[in-house]
Amino acid sequence: MKLLPFLLLFHVTCLQAQQTYVTEKDISYYPASVANKDAYMNSQCKLDLYYPKGAKNFATILWLHGGGITGGKKEIPAALMEKGYAVVGVAYRLSPKVKAPAYIEDAAAALAWVYQHIQSYGGNKRLIFVSGHSAGAYLGTMITLDKKYLKHYEIDADSIAGLIPFSGQAITHFTIRNERGIKGTQPVIDEYAPLYHVRNNAPPMLLITGDREKELLGRYEENAYLWRMMKLAGHTKTRLYELDGFDHGGMAQPAFPLLLKEVAAISKEHMKQ
Numbered sequence: 001m002k003l004l005p006f007l008l009l010f011h012v013t014c015l016q017a018q019q020t021y022v023t024e025k026d027i028s029y030y031p032a033s034v035a036n037k038d039a040y041m042n043s044q045c046k047l048d049l050y051y052p053k054g055a056k057n058f059a060t061i062l063w064l065h066g067g068g069i070t071g072g073k074k075e076i077p078a079a080l081m082e083k084g085y086a087v088v089g090v091a092y093r094l095s096p097k098v099k100a101p102a103y104i105e106d107a108a109a110a111l112a113w114v115y116q117h118i119q120s121y122g123g124n125k126r127l128i129f130v131s132g133h134s135a136g137a138y139l140g141t142m143i144t145l146d147k148k149y150l151k152h153y154e155i156d157a158d159s160i161a162g163l164i165p166f167s168g169q170a171i172t173h174f175t176i177r178n179e180r181g182i183k184g185t186q187p188v189i190d191e192y193a194p195l196y197h198v199r200n201n202a203p204p205m206l207l208i209t210g211d212r213e214k215e216l217l218g219r220y221e222e223n224a225y226l227w228r229m230m231k232l233a234g235h236t237k238t239r240l241y242e243l244d245g246f247d248h249g250g251m252a253q254p255a256f257p258l259l260l261k262e263v264a265a266i267s268k269e270h271m272k273q
Helices: 004-018 039-044 102-121 135-145 174-179 219-233 252-272
Strands: 021-028 046-052 058-064 086-090 123-133 162-166 205-210 238-243
Touching (some): 058 252, 102 123, 205 252, 238 252
Parallel strands (some): 205 238
Antiparallel strands (some): 021 046, 046 086
């Protein structure tokens, strides 16, 4: 009997090893009728889809890259590969070529594409998670908390299975402030701040930051304030993790296992319903 857990683990590991994963690259997430009117949108607004071929009812993680909304490129993080999930790496338009809210709208359009298409690949529409690092975390939080962006596609943001942002801004992003000539040390909370949109009926949120003394400016404190305000608004499923000893860039690697654990836990609960 003591061998049973080991044999079960061995069986699951073998099944994971046998699973075939496929990557489809440079999929346009805006309709051609929209993208063809804007050369930059047409070239930039692409996504890569990595998924377990032949699997059914798998969860999907939308991954938005970092780079301050001025740089970076779409990616499928290695830490999320071969875990039984689909991963969608999103490229979006960057400042200063565009200004707010263009890149937020791009993130919403990419997520809408997932809602519209993931079932045809075998995925479960009820198990779509939003994540990303830094600027990507900010964009993901905005399209989750400010419901107007997904409402444009007749999608209720509350249907997102979970939001797991890595070191995202909770105040108005510094690039948006820079677009207005406001310095990075001047905090602003307006319609482009996740904090402006706290509400009690949002999806489950796991906020993860690096060490408060090693993070960018007040990144930990912003997330702590978002956690507090969500709690005061009556949201019971917001949690905050601070990764001691890790700076803004380094916190992503220890955060990935927390993301995967959250996806697994919420997916398990959904399957019971």
